[in-house]
Amino acid sequence: MTTPLAQARRVVVKIGSTLLTNTGAGLDREAIADWVRQIAELRARNIEVVVVSSGAIAEGLKRLGWTKRPHAVNELQAAAAVGQMGLVQVWESCFSERGLRTAQVLLTNSDLADRNRYLNARTTLRTLVSLGVVPVINENDTVVVDEIRVGDNDTLGALVANLLEADALVILTDQQGLYSADPRKDPAATLVSRARAGDPHLETIAGGTGSHLGSGGMITKVLAAKRAGRSGAHTAIVSGREPDVLSRVLAGEPIGTLLEAEREPIAARKQWLADHMKPAGRITLDAGAVKALTHDGKSLLSIGATAVDGHFGRGEVVSVCAPDGREIARGLVNYGAADTARILRKPTAEIEAVLGYLAEPELIHRDNLVVL
Numbered sequence: 001m002t003t004p005l006a007q008a009r010r011v012v013v014k015i016g017s018t019l020l021t022n023t024g025a026g027l028d029r030e031a032i033a034d035w036v037r038q039i040a041e042l043r044a045r046n047i048e049v050v051v052v053s054s055g056a057i058a059e060g061l062k063r064l065g066w067t068k069r070p071h072a073v074n075e076l077q078a079a080a081a082v083g084q085m086g087l088v089q090v091w092e093s094c095f096s097e098r099g100l101r102t103a104q105v106l107l108t109n110s111d112l113a114d115r116n117r118y119l120n121a122r123t124t125l126r127t128l129v130s131l132g133v134v135p136v137i138n139e140n141d142t143v144v145v146d147e148i149r150v151g152d153n154d155t156l157g158a159l160v161a162n163l164l165e166a167d168a169l170v171i172l173t174d175q176q177g178l179y180s181a182d183p184r185k186d187p188a189a190t191l192v193s194r195a196r197a198g199d200p201h202l203e204t205i206a207g208g209t210g211s212h213l214g215s216g217g218m219i220t221k222v223l224a225a226k227r228a229g230r231s232g233a234h235t236a237i238v239s240g241r242e243p244d245v246l247s248r249v250l251a252g253e254p255i256g257t258l259l260e261a262e263r264e265p266i267a268a269r270k271q272w273l274a275d276h277m278k279p280a281g282r283i284t285l286d287a288g289a290v291k292a293l294t295h296d297g298k299s300l301l302s303i304g305a306t307a308v309d310g311h312f313g314r315g316e317v318v319s320v321c322a323p324d325g326r327e328i329a330r331g332l333v334n335y336g337a338a339d340t341a342r343i344l345r346k347p348t349a350e351i352e353a354v355l356g357y358l359a360e361p362e363l364i365h366r367d368n369l370v371v372l
């Protein structure tokens with residue numbers, strides 16, 4: 001039986017540092033050339049491919065002769081800048097040997113959090129893909145500090161899958177897939193071959209971080225699958241060393257781990273709201289308002305809001321939380337933080353008397369709200 005990946009027409013392929021750099025020994029040109037051969041085959045089958053390539057820091061460390069990964073952010077950024085040169089050189093030369101054009105795209109979280117820049121990134125990527133170019137994307141490590149980082153390329157891969165409304169996210173790593181426990185520590189761990197993206201059990205078995213070269217480990221892959229699933233993309237986590245891995249996975253062969261998107265994809269604009277890595281503030285609700293949003297698909301009214309945190313203006317993205325602090329939704333708020341604080345627990349009919357104006361009857365309109 002074939003998996004639903006046999007139907008995928010647009011895919012994001014994310015490749016981790018350990019694989020790309022042969023566990024830190026230096027860029028594995030042979031392996032990269034082989035993935036490029038498979039990508040060329042996919043293109044010939046009319047499958048559009050975007051690559052998210054890690055490895056800049058790992059390659060930079062090697063080129064600078066640093067045997068230990070530094071802690072200082074400026075040193076990591078310098079390593080990324082050095083390594084990125086080598087990375088794109090190898091990708092470019094391997095693709096050109098196959099007669100394919102490639103393009104370097106470096107993104108940060110703030111490029112995706114700002115609505116205009118997000119739309120620009122989307123248009124540029126779509127244009128590249130429609131021109132038959134294979135974009136090679138990485139985080140722009142040189143300019144990002146912690147507050148504005150995506151942080152790891154599994155998440156970046158999911159954001160790109162959402163941005164392009166891809167059908168699949170294929171994560172190539174150094175293990176056969178997701179196991180019931182970290183196989184480096186537990187030899188009895190078994191492979192999870194198929195599960196629902198977003199199943200909370202997956203997060204418990206994926207715990208812990210990865211190798212010293214990469215950043216995420218399995219937990220970021222599981223969370224990336226959940227995120228990609230929201231726009232309808234299935235995720236495969238497979239070994240990049242498996243022969244013909246890309247061709248086989250996208251022919252629907254059940255290898256590695258398949259994490260299936262089961263929900264109806266949410267609309268692109270709502271997806272953008274959900275993908276905000278760092279909302280500008282937080283509004284907490286009472287239990288009745290939580291139910292109105294999550295079960296009844298209602299707008300958020302001020303009467304159900306009990307607390308507000310952060311500094312945000314009208315029109316910014318905020319987190320909407322249950323009384324226990326759990327984030328249940330995100331949305332574009334109609335009132336800034338100071339005015340929101342003044343209308344907490346107030347019925348809509350009193351907003352004008354309290355604030356001296358009525359911007360909108362709802363605190364967040366349902367069209368601008370996505371339940372997570």
Ligand SMILES: Nc1ncnc2c1ncn2[C@@H]1O[C@H](COP(=O)(O)OP(=O)(O)O)[C@@H](O)[C@H]1O
Binds near residue numbers: 179184208212
């Ligand atoms: N449940 C699990 N199944 C598989 N691997 C796991 C699991 N939990 C932790 N890991 C670890 O995650 C590592 C892969 O993550 P990472 O090194 O960040 O890879 P990449 O560079 O491909 O992103 C594996 O080598 C493994 O040691």
Ligand SMILES: N[C@@H](CCC(=O)OP(=O)(O)O)C(=O)O
Binds near residue numbers: 058210
């Ligand atoms: N942008 C970083 C990637 C960091 C990262 O997520 O690495 P990995 O866990 O190997 O995919 C780099 O190029 O080194």
